[in-house]
Amino acid sequence: MSLPTLQQQAEALRTGRVTARDLVETALTRTSDPAGEGVRVFTRVYAERARAQAQASDWLLGAGLARSLLEGLPVSIKDLFDVAGETTLAGSVVLRDAEPAKAHALVVQRLIAAGAVIVGRTNMTEFAYSGLGLNPHYGTPRNPWDRATGRIPGGSTSGGAVSVTDGMAVAAIGSDTGGSVRIPSALCGLTGFKPSARRVPMDGVLPLSAQLDSIGPLAASVACCAALDAILSGEQNADLPAPASLRHLRLALPLTLVREGMDADVAAAFDASVRALSAAGAQVEEIALPEFAQLATLNAQGGFTAAEAWAWHRPHIARAPERYDPRVISRIRRGAALSAADWLDLMAARKAWVAGVEQRIAGYDALLMPTTPVIAPPIAALEASDELYGATNLLMLRNSTLINFLDGCALSLPCHCAGDAPVGLMLAGANGADRRILSIGLAIEARLHKTAT
Template sequence: MKPDLIATRQAIQQGLTTSAQVAEECLALAQSAACESVFLQLTPDSLRATATQVGIHNSPLAGLPVSIKDLFDVQGQVTAAGSVVLAQAPAAKRDSAAVSRLRQAGAGLIGRTNMVEFAFSGVGNNPHHGTPKAWDALADRPAGSDPAGHVPGGSSSGAAVSVATGAAFIGLGSDTGGSIRIPAALNGLVGFKNTARRVPTLGALPLSTTLDTVCAMTRSVRDTILAHEILSARQVPASSRPLGSYRLAIARCVMQNDMDSTVEKAFERSLQTLRAAGAQIVELPLTELEELSAMMATGGFSPSESYAWHRHLLDSSAAQYDPRVSARILRGANMRAHEYMDLVQARTQWIARMQKTLETCDAVLSPTTPIAAPLRSSVAPGAERDAEFFRVNGLLLRNTSAVNTLDGCAISLPCHQPGELPVGLMAWHGPMHDDTILQLALVLEDTLRGLH
């Protein structure tokens, strides 16, 4: 893995390199085969202009490259959300709130990253612009890897690969059902989903106004904390709590069902490592998680809220949509007003019950996804592979989406060993526990570092 942002910023401040030199190195990576289908637009002039500003090395982000998911407004650029339907839309008149905060912190914007069309899938496919390869783009990929490559996870697919390959230090993205944590897990990165209200969504094209969360992926927890502080305009308190002072729970329930052997091995090994280091790990039934399937039986928030936004575009341009995306959006057309209101109320009551149960622990540990990344060829566009695509999509989203329904916060950390497919360990809790999750993540990362 490439050096993280904080280490690179320190090297710049020590005179070992410059922001301009790092910018050129990242641009070269962004244009290499490793980043095929990763960027929809590169902005080298903007990046170079930022990297050569006087005193930029003293800013929090030191002019270092940050990638922007094609979901966010950047002044003068078209926000197409990975689609062709919006390709001719007017350019944004101003930056989104998240992009504005990153600029103010000294980010160099390297370009717009590819994504699942309209952010509606956890797999990472895009039939219009191509699908990035996940960890296969890395030089240290496992021996015998299939040259077709594995899916990058979605919807923030390009954002993840831009960070994993070293083209960017922070990948700005969104997480409505796992769109940061899934690609983080499948690319060996750190992905943090903050409590949604922590970061404004202004200037980001919506999927679900109830669940959308603005957040980022990085190569280390300390970089994640820095990115969160910038995006949320708040400080995360420092903590000296040792691992043994945290009460960690594991839920032997739906979140551990259907694990493939790669994930099961990495997850159980991680728990053993943490226990050996003194972690308090208890089992928590969390039977409330079993209620989610019935609660979402009428379609859930994402289909209904996305249909409200897309209905006019679908009337005129349905044929231009990825059919797998339009099929999910159109599920929302049949939700009745009383069903939506019932869902809102049921979620509120469910969150209250979950918060009561979670009072007994500092965090829950789960696999981020129950399966490792499947081959791109197995879920490529084509009606004959639709059934497999939707099966994989459901599995990838299952664990992460529960946290969005909870209005909670969660972080995915790499927990695989060299030569294994990347696997993510997710630490999570309810709303407004962001600081505890981030403080714990530093300790977990340090304890698990020997595994990968």
């Protein structure tokens, strides 16, 4: 799958080969195609608003006054970002009677100010509480790979990923609490970036876990993600990172946990990528990270996500528990058993855990691991079995959630060969290493693309 980048689309707009209205009409046509995934991808489409935004962008482009690289480009937003005058549902039905938002979420404001055309809100796992992407209320978008079988898109930013793969948007904005940007990016063949949590403000975003939530883009390339991150973080005028040199780059490959249970597709693609990077001069070194094996025990009671989700959802569960996805409410209810002392203990344990991990990786430029250990499984089997759903969800989230607990930053890059099942390569760093990770990601992306071609 080869998708146009933001940079390519912006150049086509600048030179007049296409108009913003053309791009938006194409996107809207795909959202409404009865043979396509649009009905499962979007919970709301802003057709007339998008056309008006596109017309304004065409006027500005014609006058040479583009506000940013995003000027006139169709972008989708996850259904947990506030839009003024609308109720934010977060993939649920329980909030249909809630008060409408009084203002746009800050990230939505920044996108609009940069000239992005918001085509609609995208479907998601209810309240962002799963890495699989299934939604019993609005349907589950099918992964672009092996669509005949009907495989999961990954979650929780399920609709966002498919909006990009199917040409309904050139980029999507999602949230990532345990991998919800990176998992769908990996399973659908996209690039996704999870920034350090406080890099992008959460104002006007329905929370899952205040300790772990972050906001990031899903798009066609690392350069796309870097440009979007600059806008989302308010650093639009800063120079975008340049590609790092792979030669003598020190990349740490954890021996602990992250390669356990890999299927044949992931193992083949990941191992080939590591060989390609080593051949290009990068020093890939295996290291023990025993802290990774400890995280499941630290989160055995549900962790920050269950505790903080329970605190937020208590009144809604008391009012209408039957309107929740049973597989979501069961996980939220785990938080009811956590006391304030448990939460404080977890805060202290996290601080020690982060310090231990950061000490072990201090001499390395980045961590390298598979984003998910398996490719996208079929939807039908997961819908049919609670046991399989639970086990698969834990497996999908396992590697990516390590970086949320670290409060680090991470990219997921496609590393499979054309025509094969999508596989993601995750490149991660400690808190605040965002621009360095993007810089290294640009270099790795170029090397993997060269190898694949």
